[in-house]
Amino acid sequence: MRVTLKDIAREVGLSVTAVSRALNGHKDVSEATRARVLEAARRLNYYPNSIARGLVTQRSGTVGLFSVSFTQSYSIMSDPFAAELVDAILERFGETGYDVLWFSRSRIEKADSYVALAVQRQIDAAIFLGLRTDDHRFAELRTIGIPLVTVDVPIDVENAVCVGCDQVMGAYAAVSHLIEMGHRRIAYISGHWHAPVSHERREGYMKAMAEAGCPVRDEWIVEGDFSRASGKRSMERLLALDPRPTAVFCASDLMALGAMDAVRAHGLRVPDDVSIIGFDDIREAAEAQPPLTTVHQPRHLLGKAVADTVIEALREGGSWKGKGRILLEPKLVRRATVAPVRDGGASAAG
Amino acid sequence: MRVTLKDIAREVGLSVTAVSRALNGHKDVSEATRARVLEAARRLNYYPNSIARGLVTQRSGTVGLFSVSFTQSYSIMSDPFAAELVDAILERFGETGYDVLWFSRSRIEKADSYVALAVQRQIDAAIFLGLRTDDHRFAELRTIGIPLVTVDVPIDVENAVCVGCDQVMGAYAAVSHLIEMGHRRIAYISGHWHAPVSHERREGYMKAMAEAGCPVRDEWIVEGDFSRASGKRSMERLLALDPRPTAVFCASDLMALGAMDAVRAHGLRVPDDVSIIGFDDIREAAEAQPPLTTVHQPRHLLGKAVADTVIEALREGGSWKGKGRILLEPKLVRRATVAPVRDGGASAAG
DNA sequence: TTTGCCAACTTAAACGTTTAAGTAACGTCA
DNA sequence: TGACGTTACTTAAACGTTTAAGTTGGCAAA
Numbered sequence: 001m002r003v004t005l006k007d008i009a010r011e012v013g014l015s016v017t018a019v020s021r022a023l024n025g026h027k028d029v030s031e032a033t034r035a036r037v038l039e040a041a042r043r044l045n046y047y048p049n050s051i052a053r054g055l056v057t058q059r060s061g062t063v064g065l066f067s068v069s070f071t072q073s074y075s076i077m078s079d080p081f082a083a084e085l086v087d088a089i090l091e092r093f094g095e096t097g098y099d100v101l102w103f104s105r106s107r108i109e110k111a112d113s114y115v116a117l118a119v120q121r122q123i124d125a126a127i128f129l130g131l132r133t134d135d136h137r138f139a140e141l142r143t144i145g146i147p148l149v150t151v152d153v154p155i156d157v158e159n160a161v162c163v164g165c166d167q168v169m170g171a172y173a174a175v176s177h178l179i180e181m182g183h184r185r186i187a188y189i190s191g192h193w194h195a196p197v198s199h200e201r202r203e204g205y206m207k208a209m210a211e212a213g214c215p216v217r218d219e220w221i222v223e224g225d226f227s228r229a230s231g232k233r234s235m236e237r238l239l240a241l242d243p244r245p246t247a248v249f250c251a252s253d254l255m256a257l258g259a260m261d262a263v264r265a266h267g268l269r270v271p272d273d274v275s276i277i278g279f280d281d282i283r284e285a286a287e288a289q290p291p292l293t294t295v296h297q298p299r300h301l302l303g304k305a306v307a308d309t310v311i312e313a314l315r316e317g318g319s320w321k322g323k324g325r326i327l328l329e330p331k332l333v334r335r336a337t338v339a340p341v342r343d344g345g346a347s348a349a350g
Numbered sequence: 351m352r353v354t355l356k357d358i359a360r361e362v363g364l365s366v367t368a369v370s371r372a373l374n375g376h377k378d379v380s381e382a383t384r385a386r387v388l389e390a391a392r393r394l395n396y397y398p399n400s401i402a403r404g405l406v407t408q409r410s411g412t413v414g415l416f417s418v419s420f421t422q423s424y425s426i427m428s429d430p431f432a433a434e435l436v437d438a439i440l441e442r443f444g445e446t447g448y449d450v451l452w453f454s455r456s457r458i459e460k461a462d463s464y465v466a467l468a469v470q471r472q473i474d475a476a477i478f479l480g481l482r483t484d485d486h487r488f489a490e491l492r493t494i495g496i497p498l499v500t501v502d503v504p505i506d507v508e509n510a511v512c513v514g515c516d517q518v519m520g521a522y523a524a525v526s527h528l529i530e531m532g533h534r535r536i537a538y539i540s541g542h543w544h545a546p547v548s549h550e551r552r553e554g555y556m557k558a559m560a561e562a563g564c565p566v567r568d569e570w571i572v573e574g575d576f577s578r579a580s581g582k583r584s585m586e587r588l589l590a591l592d593p594r595p596t597a598v599f600c601a602s603d604l605m606a607l608g609a610m611d612a613v614r615a616h617g618l619r620v621p622d623d624v625s626i627i628g629f630d631d632i633r634e635a636a637e638a639q640p641p642l643t644t645v646h647q648p649r650h651l652l653g654k655a656v657a658d659t660v661i662e663a664l665r666e667g668g669s670w671k672g673k674g675r676i677l678l679e680p681k682l683v684r685r686a687t688v689a690p691v692r693d694g695g696a697s698a699a700g
Numbered sequence: 701t702t703t704g705c706c707a708a709c710t711t712a713a714a715c716g717t718t719t720a721a722g723t724a725a726c727g728t729c730a
Numbered sequence: 731t732g733a734c735g736t737t738a739c740t741t742a743a744a745c746g747t748t749t750a751a752g753t754t755g756g757c758a759a760a
Binding site: 002045047048054077080086095099104107110119228289 | 405412430578
Binding site: 364366371378379402404405406407 | 707708709710711712714715716717
């Protein structure tokens with residue numbers, strides 16, 4: 001039923017090898033023969049079987065996309081930043097002919113092994129989204145033996161690259177902006193501490209505060225989990241403080257949106273009473289009321305960088321060594337959730 | 351380097367066949383032997399090569415997920431409804447051991463053939479998201495020869511099933527609700543007409559209007575493309591009408607959100623001046639200001655139904671015949687964007 | 701004792717490719 | 731003339747599985 005090289009070979013009266021070589025553009029076939037083969041292939045509706053090819057070449061032509069657990073929430077696509085990033089990665093791969101096998105959280109948990117999935121499916125490279133440093137399968141990655149690209153999680157293996165934005169710089173820019181607006185009591189709603197970005201953004205926050213001579217109080221740093229609900233919860237804790245912070249830097253737009261919910265629920269206003277700044281610049285940030293000031297991460301470039309890194313690794317074959325880290329530049333986007341501080345940040349507030 | 355059956359066979363002093371049968375649970379191996387094989391497999395870190403297996407069994411153990419073009423917008427994940435649906439599908443598949451090969455829009459466009467991708471990758475079944483009736487590859491689907499599951503696009507082939515909500519019912523419920531609130535001049539902002547759901551929702555709209563004896567004017571039916579921007583554009587056209595509609599039923603939450611933007615931009619208020627109702631109940635609907643009244647589509651059940659249908663087809667093998675259509679029930683979710691009409695819908699308004 | 705059967709294996713072929721190695725025909729050059 | 735190349739092929743093996751068809755030895759039934 002299925003059309004194979006053998007069918008074409010029979011059709012044009014050649015060996016299977018000759019047909020294979022004609023189709024693959026080798027130069028030891030005459031042009032006349034190649035034309036006949038091509039014609040027959042198209043007439044019979046032949047498409048090469050990548051499974052058979054993979055068996056002999058030892059490369060499947062697929063890359064595995066592991067979406068581990070960006071947030072606490074149900075799964076990865078509920079995080080708009082992840083969704084848009086995935087989008088960009090897939091679009092780029094689509095242009096190349098590599099296909100992407102998607103390993104969802106439940107699949108990963110069922111197999112309980114990255115290596116098992118990688119070996120079984122013979123993927124040529126792996127991309128990790130939402131990898132957590134407390135993942136008990138982390139050590140396994142050392143033995144996986146194929147190019148590895150993680151997003152925002154540096155990992156010290158030779159065949160790995162971490163692609164991401166400069167988180168320290170992004171956070172620094174955000175907090176500096178708040179400081180320029182006169183804020184001094186600035187809080188940081190972080191993502192969970194098992195995400196390296198949470199620490200890096202904290203570092204940028206601390207740096208900006210230190211340079212401005214603003215003391216940082218422990219209770220201004222609250223751990224969320226990147227989700228909107230956690231942003232709201234965290235903001236509630238901050239609003240209970242006396243004096244309360246006049247501005248909050250959130251480690252995700254979702255948390256910033258949640259924080260705005262909390263501010264509103266308290267009968268206060270953004271940015272009049274509290275300035276809020278987010279991170280990511282997801283679609284909803286611009287659409288929020290008021291539009292959210294945030295740190296833009298160039299998702300499309302990130303996705304392209306991820307895909308291009310993988311593609312380069314695949315082309316180079318075994319000789320490829322990871323480049324450590326690829327850092328893109330984030331950019332502050334000023335919208336409407338940051339205002340100059342009203343009381344100079346010196347007096348108490350209730 | 352790679353551990354194969356041969357390695358295990360050598361290790362335990364058996365033939366490759368015996369090892370294969372032991373691992374696959376055939377009953378013609380002694381329990382003692384099976385135990386030795388299992389032990390060796392685990393000790394050597396053996397994982398079956400699904401490529402080799404696929405070559406002989408003629409089934410790859412993968413299903414193709416084709417995300418064609420839900421909306422006009424860049425790609426599928428920018429549509430929250432699609433993203434959440436995909437999520438549910440992937441999570442369900444993860445529990446089964448089937449793996450999902452994701453064909454993005456660019457991949458589909460590059461190959462320009464569903465059959466080519468299906469045959470090359472030997473996928474066992476295909477899922478179509480965002481298929482449009484004006485897709486020039488539509489006819490191809492007839493010859494694809496594997497189980498086919500589409501979301502919201504009925505397709506008349508024996509090996510296909512369409513999974514989706516009852517769109518007519520959902521639209522009918524939405525418009526009836528508006529009518530109950532006293533509205534009579536009700537507009538419909540549709541998705542593009544190449545999506546069958548646009549027509550089905552229109553049917554529900556017409557049915558509710560007809561039953562209530564409300565005349566429908568041509569200019570009340572506007573074509574968008576499901577995106578927020580198109581919702582805004584469409585609403586602007588409706589606001590220019592005299593008398594303008596007092597309520598609008600939108601074929602997606604995104605368009606409803608866009609419509610709300612337009613209303614606000616006109617200095618009018620939702621729901622005081624215009625009632626708005628959406629479709630889908632994406633996460634942002636509940637979070638909007640004011641929270642959006644909409645028709646909830648049970649994404650999780652939809653995703654599960656899609657996956658379960660595929661899994662069933664795969665288990666049944668060649669004997670499987672599509673069941674035509676699986677219809678789930680949508681449900682109206684009353685939030686805060688619908689209010690009783692102020693002028694009874696009879697007088698003119700500016 | 702022979703026959704037959706069963707359990708527990710092994711052998712060999714097959715899946716659809718790619719590729720290393722071989723070959724036949726033909727031309728070229730010394 | 732013969733050695734050597736080149737061109738355009740073919741042959742055969744391999745990739746790692748599964749599976750149909752044998753094979754062996756032991757045991758029960760006749």
